[in-house]
Amino acid sequence: MVKLSGGEMVVQALKDEGVEYVFGYPGGAVLHIYDALFKHAGDMTHILVRHEQGATHAADGYARATGKPGVVLVTSGPGATNAVTGIATAYMDSIPMVVISGQVPRDRIGEDAFQETDMVGISRPIVKHSFMVQRAEQIPSIIRKAFHIATTGRPGPVVVDIPKDVTNPVDKFDYVYPEKVRLRSYNPVTRGHSGQIRKAVQLLLAAKRPVIYSGGGVILGNASTQLRRFARMLDYPVTNTLMGLGAFPGTDRQFVGMLGMHGTYEANMAMHNADVIIAIGARFDDRVTNTPSKFCPEAKIIHIDVDPTSISKTVRADIPITGPVDTVLNDMIGQIEEMRRAGAGEPDRAAIADWWLRINAWREAHGIYTAPRYDTNGPYIMPEDVIRQLWEVTRGDAYVTSDVGQHQMFAAQYYLFDEPRRWINSGGLGTMGFGLPAALGVKLAFPDADVACVTGEGSIQMCIQELSTCKHYGLPVKIINLNNGYLGMVKQWQDMQYSGRYSHSAYADSLPDFVKLAEAYGHVGMRIERKEDLRPALEKAFAMKDRLVFLDIVVDPHEHVYPMHIAPNGAMCDMWLSKTEKT
Amino acid sequence: MRRIISLLMENEPGALSRVVGLFSQRGYNIETLNVAPTEDPTLSRLTLTTSGDERVIEQITKQLNKMIDVVKLCDLTEGAHIERELMLIKVRATGAQREELKRSADIFRGQIVDVTSSLYTIMLTGTQQKLDAFIQAVGDAVILEVVRSGVSGISRGDRVLSP
Numbered sequence: 001m002v003k004l005s006g007g008e009m010v011v012q013a014l015k016d017e018g019v020e021y022v023f024g025y026p027g028g029a030v031l032h033i034y035d036a037l038f039k040h041a042g043d044m045t046h047i048l049v050r051h052e053q054g055a056t057h058a059a060d061g062y063a064r065a066t067g068k069p070g071v072v073l074v075t076s077g078p079g080a081t082n083a084v085t086g087i088a089t090a091y092m093d094s095i096p097m098v099v100i101s102g103q104v105p106r107d108r109i110g111e112d113a114f115q116e117t118d119m120v121g122i123s124r125p126i127v128k129h130s131f132m133v134q135r136a137e138q139i140p141s142i143i144r145k146a147f148h149i150a151t152t153g154r155p156g157p158v159v160v161d162i163p164k165d166v167t168n169p170v171d172k173f174d175y176v177y178p179e180k181v182r183l184r185s186y187n188p189v190t191r192g193h194s195g196q197i198r199k200a201v202q203l204l205l206a207a208k209r210p211v212i213y214s215g216g217g218v219i220l221g222n223a224s225t226q227l228r229r230f231a232r233m234l235d236y237p238v239t240n241t242l243m244g245l246g247a248f249p250g251t252d253r254q255f256v257g258m259l260g261m262h263g264t265y266e267a268n269m270a271m272h273n274a275d276v277i278i279a280i281g282a283r284f285d286d287r288v289t290n291t292p293s294k295f296c297p298e299a300k301i302i303h304i305d306v307d308p309t310s311i312s313k314t315v316r317a318d319i320p321i322t323g324p325v326d327t328v329l330n331d332m333i334g335q336i337e338e339m340r341r342a343g344a345g346e347p348d349r350a351a352i353a354d355w356w357l358r359i360n361a362w363r364e365a366h367g368i369y370t371a372p373r374y375d376t377n378g379p380y381i382m383p384e385d386v387i388r389q390l391w392e393v394t395r396g397d398a399y400v401t402s403d404v405g406q407h408q409m410f411a412a413q414y415y416l417f418d419e420p421r422r423w424i425n426s427g428g429l430g431t432m433g434f435g436l437p438a439a440l441g442v443k444l445a446f447p448d449a450d451v452a453c454v455t456g457e458g459s460i461q462m463c464i465q466e467l468s469t470c471k472h473y474g475l476p477v478k479i480i481n482l483n484n485g486y487l488g489m490v491k492q493w494q495d496m497q498y499s500g501r502y503s504h505s506a507y508a509d510s511l512p513d514f515v516k517l518a519e520a521y522g523h524v525g526m527r528i529e530r531k532e533d534l535r536p537a538l539e540k541a542f543a544m545k546d547r548l549v550f551l552d553i554v555v556d557p558h559e560h561v562y563p564m565h566i567a568p569n570g571a572m573c574d575m576w577l578s579k580t581e582k583t
Numbered sequence: 584m585r586r587i588i589s590l591l592m593e594n595e596p597g598a599l600s601r602v603v604g605l606f607s608q609r610g611y612n613i614e615t616l617n618v619a620p621t622e623d624p625t626l627s628r629l630t631l632t633t634s635g636d637e638r639v640i641e642q643i644t645k646q647l648n649k650m651i652d653v654v655k656l657c658d659l660t661e662g663a664h665i666e667r668e669l670m671l672i673k674v675r676a677t678g679a680q681r682e683e684l685k686r687s688a689d690i691f692r693g694q695i696v697d698v699t700s701s702l703y704t705i706m707l708t709g710t711q712q713k714l715d716a717f718i719q720a721v722g723d724a725v726i727l728e729v730v731r732s733g734v735s736g737i738s739r740g741d742r743v744l745s746p
């Protein structure tokens with residue numbers, strides 16, 4: 001049997017887990033682990049970020065794009081607390097992640113030692129689970145459990161807090177990486193209830209105005225193929241949540257766009273007027289439902305989710321189905337096929353044809369894909385147009401990360417994702433600063449793919465130090481900075497609800513020269529101010545395969561994101577369609 | 584509506600704080616709470632009382648069930664059950680009150696477990712309402728200290744909460 005120190009066991013366990021990349025930052029409490037990494041990393045690569053928040057977001061981006069767990073290694077105290085925002089981001093979007101944090105030696109815990117913080121306590125509300133290692137012998141089994149918990153059921157981040165003395169290089173222990181995990185209290189469901197599934201199929205087939213409302217769970221559960229088959233065999237309209245974009249192709253005829261606060265008119269109208277809604281891996285988030293009591297008054301709701309706490313949390317489900325979305329959809333598809341072999345299992349085709357007529361009329365009236373709903377004749381570059389052109393230049397095939405704000409919504413609306421795991425954004429927590437580090441995580445996983453970070457001049461400054469990490473590891477992502485000189489979404493709300501009083505949302509005079517900044521970090525910077533320069537700049541940037549290009553694009557400072565739900569007290573169908581029109 | 588939720592959880596550091604944290608972070612209320620290891624030292628039995636409408640209780644039980652440390656859970660108030668709480672109450676007992684307090688303790692089937700020339704400490708078990716009633720019967724004026732264990736409970740009949 002191999003004898004290893006605690007520090008070596010951490011490294012060996014990560015290797016045994018098949019980890020490719022560890023995103024981290026060294027410091028006192030993890031130096032034994034870093035020394036073991038220096039000697040024994042093998043094929044595993046450590047990525048030195050410039051701030052621990054960047055480590056968590058990079059690991060998160062890697063996890064979202066690949067489906068594999070992201071791995072983070074940080075020191076105690078500030079290293080751990082800096083990681084907290086990234087852990088919360090992953091938690092809100094159910095991203096598998098294992099965060100190893102150093103801790104002060106066991107006999108110093110509780111003494112307010114240097115760089116001591118109660119990481120297990122601080123992270124408790126934002127993790128799926130956490131472990132404090134008490135003895136070195138526990139390291140292999142705890143790390144095994146951490147990966148198991150992070151990646152199964154509804155995924156999420158797991159923190160493993162390791163006191164420094166546990167990793168002491170002098171003390172060696174028997175090392176065996178356990179093959180199996182035994183957790184008597186943790187058994188995620190593997191199949192949906194067949195009776196419930198049968199009821200759901202009956203309700204669905206009888207529907208006259210159905211909508212398939214699919215969320216991030218379809219992507220996390222790798223059920224995109226099943227969703228497509230299911231939707232096509234029924235010919236029902238599909239809407240995706242912000243987190244679910246790409247699960248169903250954005251360019252498909254059956255796709256009615258994103259729903260919710262900034263969803264399309266046709267998606268929100270279809271939802272509001274539906275008689276049956278099947279929610280698949282979606283959680284009726286407040287940015288989707290608008291006022292819950294007014295949500296889709298005529299709809300019967302089928303809700304499939306692997307996490308029972310998501311079901312009937314905000315909107316009551318008529319037919320709840322707890323189970324992984326892939327197996328549940330397979331079961332539903334199987335049932336419909338079986339019915340069809342017996343000459344049944346057809347939806348009400350006439351009613352569905354009428355339903356499509358209504359949906360297409362909504363598309364014609366106010367759809368953002370039938371005609372540009374933004375000003376195409378004005379002097380400014382329009383942010384919507386930047387995203388459309390980005391989509392064209394990258395042939396709709398890029399990985400797009402984003403930060404949070406107007407640019408995020410424009411990207412979600414105008415970049416039509418045809419594949420899952422291409423749209424990487426912080427939907428639940430809404431973390432500014434997410435985009436750039438996430439993009440570097442994606443680029444590591446897919447070095448040959450185009451990776452664009454759509455951001456704004458506000459968000460990009462929250463983790464801009466990661467430009468240095470991109471230089472360090474040669475990660476040529478493309479930064480699309482929609483620069484309007486304001487905190488755009490804050491300004492939009494101030495325009496709409498605070499009579500245009502821009503309380504601390506304007507800073508145009510103090511913005512850095514992003515071109516020089518990019519150059520200072522060793523990258524290429526471009527500033528685009530005129531409409532006619534946009535397309536050539538995008539093409540030039542994406543042609544530079546081995547350089548990070550920072551495109552600082554000056555856009556209309558006063559553009560708003562539309563449609564936008566009228567809140568509070570509005571229903572799904574209550575929307576602003578422009579600065580002057582509403583439904 | 585008042586509910587008694589009883590659960591088995593891993594007897595490990597941090598488990599209790601996760602359960603309690605769930606309540607505070609989601610804005611649920613804990614009225615009483617007690618916890619102790621069972622005959623299996625790896626398991627603790629935790630019983631709490633809370634209140635809320637059906638939807639809140641459903642969320643609480645689902646969220647608790649989801650926790651990795653929680654092995655099994657039941658809502659005792661869903662079926663026939665026995666609930667008990669233990670109270671230790673220290674009262675001023677002088678002059679005529681001494682006899683009166685002794686009588687009240689007897690009526691409520693309490694026991695006087697400590698005596699000084701001016702004090703009684705009375706131990707009482709029963710439902711929450713019974714303990715409340717005793718406090719009311721003796722009156723605030725004589726009460727010096729009240730210690731209550733919080734509700735403990737078990738299902739009647741064959742129903743057993745086991746891992």
